[in-house]
Amino acid sequence: MAEFTLRLRRYDPESGAAPYWDEHTIDLEPHRSVLEGILQAKARFDGSIGIRCSCKAAICGSCGVRINGQPGLACHTHLDHALRGARDGVIEVEPMGNMPVIKDLIVDMDAVHWKKIHRVTPWLINKEPIPEREYVVPRESMVDITQSMACIQCGACVSDCLSMEVDPLFVGPAASAKAYRFVGDPRDAQQFERLQDLAEDPHGIYDCTHCFKCIDACPKGVAPMSQIMRLRRRAGNDHHIKDRNNGERHESAFVTLIKDYGLLHEAELLPRSYGGDSWFGKFHPKAGAELLDSLPAITKAVMRRKVSIKGALLGHKIPKADLNAVQRIYKKIEGRDERLELNLYITGYDEDVDGAETPPATAATGAGQPGAEPGQPGQTPEGSPSR
Amino acid sequence: MKVAYWPGCVSRGFTPELHGSMAKIAPLLDIELIELDRGSCCGAGVIAEHSQELADTLNARTFALAQQTDGHMMMNICSTCQGAQTECQERLDANAEYRAIVNETLSEDGLTYEKGITNKNLLWLLVEDFGLDELRSRVKRPLTNLRVGPFYGCYIVRPEDRLGIDHVKPRDTYLSLLIEALGGTVIEYAGMHKCCGFPIVTMNKEASLKQAGRHLGDAKDADADCVVTPCPLCHLNLDLQQPGAEKITGRVLDMPVLHLPQLVGLALGLSPKDLGLGRHVVKPTSVIDWSSSVVAGVGAGDRGW
Ligand code: SF4
Ligand code: SF4
Ligand code: SF4
Ligand code: SF4
Ligand code: FES
Numbered sequence: 001m002a003e004f005t006l007r008l009r010r011y012d013p014e015s016g017a018a019p020y021w022d023e024h025t026i027d028l029e030p031h032r033s034v035l036e037g038i039l040q041a042k043a044r045f046d047g048s049i050g051i052r053c054s055c056k057a058a059i060c061g062s063c064g065v066r067i068n069g070q071p072g073l074a075c076h077t078h079l080d081h082a083l084r085g086a087r088d089g090v091i092e093v094e095p096m097g098n099m100p101v102i103k104d105l106i107v108d109m110d111a112v113h114w115k116k117i118h119r120v121t122p123w124l125i126n127k128e129p130i131p132e133r134e135y136v137v138p139r140e141s142m143v144d145i146t147q148s149m150a151c152i153q154c155g156a157c158v159s160d161c162l163s164m165e166v167d168p169l170f171v172g173p174a175a176s177a178k179a180y181r182f183v184g185d186p187r188d189a190q191q192f193e194r195l196q197d198l199a200e201d202p203h204g205i206y207d208c209t210h211c212f213k214c215i216d217a218c219p220k221g222v223a224p225m226s227q228i229m230r231l232r233r234r235a236g237n238d239h240h241i242k243d244r245n246n247g248e249r250h251e252s253a254f255v256t257l258i259k260d261y262g263l264l265h266e267a268e269l270l271p272r273s274y275g276g277d278s279w280f281g282k283f284h285p286k287a288g289a290e291l292l293d294s295l296p297a298i299t300k301a302v303m304r305r306k307v308s309i310k311g312a313l314l315g316h317k318i319p320k321a322d323l324n325a326v327q328r329i330y331k332k333i334e335g336r337d338e339r340l341e342l343n344l345y346i347t348g349y350d351e352d353v354d355g356a357e358t359p360p361a362t363a364a365t366g367a368g369q370p371g372a373e374p375g376q377p378g379q380t381p382e383g384s385p386s387r
Numbered sequence: 388m389k390v391a392y393w394p395g396c397v398s399r400g401f402t403p404e405l406h407g408s409m410a411k412i413a414p415l416l417d418i419e420l421i422e423l424d425r426g427s428c429c430g431a432g433v434i435a436e437h438s439q440e441l442a443d444t445l446n447a448r449t450f451a452l453a454q455q456t457d458g459h460m461m462m463n464i465c466s467t468c469q470g471a472q473t474e475c476q477e478r479l480d481a482n483a484e485y486r487a488i489v490n491e492t493l494s495e496d497g498l499t500y501e502k503g504i505t506n507k508n509l510l511w512l513l514v515e516d517f518g519l520d521e522l523r524s525r526v527k528r529p530l531t532n533l534r535v536g537p538f539y540g541c542y543i544v545r546p547e548d549r550l551g552i553d554h555v556k557p558r559d560t561y562l563s564l565l566i567e568a569l570g571g572t573v574i575e576y577a578g579m580h581k582c583c584g585f586p587i588v589t590m591n592k593e594a595s596l597k598q599a600g601r602h603l604g605d606a607k608d609a610d611a612d613c614v615v616t617p618c619p620l621c622h623l624n625l626d627l628q629q630p631g632a633e634k635i636t637g638r639v640l641d642m643p644v645l646h647l648p649q650l651v652g653l654a655l656g657l658s659p660k661d662l663g664l665g666r667h668v669v670k671p672t673s674v675i676d677w678s679s680s681v682v683a684g685v686g687a688g689d690r691g692w
Contacts, residue, residue, distance in 0.1 A: 162541075209594075210587075212541055263400070333444060339439070
């Protein structure tokens with residue numbers, strides 16, 4: 001047994017009193033969880049501490065909190081580990097962020113998290129006619145979405161999403177991961193409509209600021225940000241949805257500029273992102289309006305000799321032979337029929353480089369394949385890793 | 388120490404004072420820069436958003452070019468390059484078969500990437516390889532009484548696993564350690580590990596500049612004289628866009644934003660002018676006042692810039 005001191009954030013909105021901190025010292029084995037620590041404090045010292053939990057096994061997603069400022073599951077964080085992250089030897093537990101507090105460590109998931117999940121139509125939309133029995137799809141086609149299926153709806157990612165912090169309307173990480181779960185599902189009938197909806201929404205997939213917070217927050221390795229990038233790839237690349245948020249234009253302008261110059265030509269990127277991906281893009285009215293808006297910043301930059309007029313117009317390039325090499329790479333990869341994507345969540349890492357037997361880049365290991373029938377005709381179960 | 392130096396695009400484009408100040412401090416630290424001027428843009432995560440294989444192959448090419456030099460390691464001066472390149476490297480190093488596909492594409496150019504390159508931001512290199520004690524011994528003009536707020540940029544602090552951040556290598560605290568070693572006062576504030584908002588500036592300008600403005604406001608509330616960042620893209624949103632951020636957040640910020648090599652350079656005795664501090668949109672008046680009060684030798688004639 002060892003002693004640990006917990007500092008809990010207490011707040012009861014109905015009382016009218018301000019939030020405050022409360023400290024309790026508990027006695028538990030170091031490998032026991034922060035949740036057990038909180039429950040002991042509740043049992044021994046103060047029955048009024050508000051905490052939500054159920055499974056105590058990182059399955060139900062009830063016990064999301066912030067521990068020493070980091071979001072996670074209370075039942076999934078060892079006391080000794082938490083102590084290591086503590087600033088002053090006291091383990092600090094707060095309710096999750098971006099959601100209103102109901103009481104103490106319990107936040108209102110309905111008001112934010114579930115509302116956003118419902119926003120993305122979180123069910124399968126049947127194809128017509130509905131198959132008489134079950135849908136039959138190749139096993140491989142389901143592998144891609146197993147990562148988003150691993151979500152337990154704990155809200156840890158929502159708690160710390162940095163876009164949501166400034167834009168509460170942003171659809172957010174958990175709901176986006178859920179959206180990909182259906183966009184990537186070959187049985188769904190409305191993938192295009194789902195993508196268009198999320199691309200056109202000013203608070204949809206292009207509102208993610210790429211901060212990686214949700215990747216670090218998630219206790220289940222869902223990597224919501226990576227799912228958002230998959231949604232963008234499908235929307236922009238596969239369906240060429242030219243959204244009103246400049247998301248597709250920005251990406252395509254960036255990719256083209258690197259092909260043309262080898263390096264980023266910032267002065268071209270901005271107008272093209274607004275007006276369209278060509279040298280003429282900057283003459284588009286949208287580009288004009290935006291440039292006018294940015295003019296004070298740009299003028300200042302030129303005045304301070306930060307950017308020269310010549311530099312802004314010509315950009316910088318890499319040597320000709322290297323640019324050719326870069327363009328050869330573009331041609332080869334963009335010429336492939338299918339995008340090659342390595343999802344490390346599915347493939348894992350090589351044990352050892354030297355002569356390691358590795359799974360094919362597109363294959364998967366068996367992290368739960370609901371839906372797919374094993375041994376479909378034309379599939380080769382022998383070739384796939386253990387299930 | 389010899390390093391294969393990847394400057395990135397923005398340090399040669401919109402923030403030339405970054406590339407310039409790096410070139411100024413390198414000889415003072417006996418760092419020999421072998422510039423990778425044949426490499427292409429790392430893609431900043433945007434090319435990967437379009438095609439992972441394309442981003443991975445372009446970066447594998449830069450890594451292969453770095454491996455051809457006799458540098459000890461590859462070094463960058465951009466958090467975003469660090470993050471985007473590490474993400475590509477993680478995939479390349481994880482899977483031999485995938486690496487073989489990428490190398491086959493590179494072979495047309497006579498290049499091969501061999502697993503396991505070491506690629507470090509200047510910040511990591513200074514703390515882990517150069518050493519803070521060594522740095523301390525070279526300080527000519529300690530940053531005494533200069534109150535500096537660190538701003539990391541997301542790409543250099545998350546995801547922790549991929550970037551190798553743990554209690555042995557607390558890379559998310561290095562800016563504080565460095566400011567301290569240079570003799571400055573560390574000002575920690577709420578937004579120092581958060582996002583500047585740059586990636587969505589063309590998609591949702593209001594949300595983007597709200598982020599920039601909020602963090603700068605936090606630093607101001609904590610009484611910082613300036614903030615320092617190892618990322619030129621953060622610099623664009625925090626400095627170049629600061630007037631816009633002031634408008635959106637409705638408060639005067641007037642917060643100078645320094646590039647990491649500029650801060651190091653000041654402590655090594657270089658003048659604000661040498662370090663291109665006059666090129667910022669937000670005039671670093673507080674920093675210049677500080678430096679002229681420390682160095683009696685800087686006369687009025689040197690203030691014209
Ligand atoms: S990466 Fe995007 S979704 Fe994830 S936390 Fe950051 S802003 Fe939110
Ligand atoms: S994605 Fe991860 S963090 Fe977010 S709700 Fe699902 S399990 Fe929790
Ligand atoms: S981070 Fe940006 S500027 Fe730096 S190399 Fe990568 S894309 Fe170019
Ligand atoms: S803080 Fe901004 S520029 Fe810096 S890494 Fe994050 S998004 Fe990029
Ligand atoms: S109690 Fe169920 S996840 Fe923690």
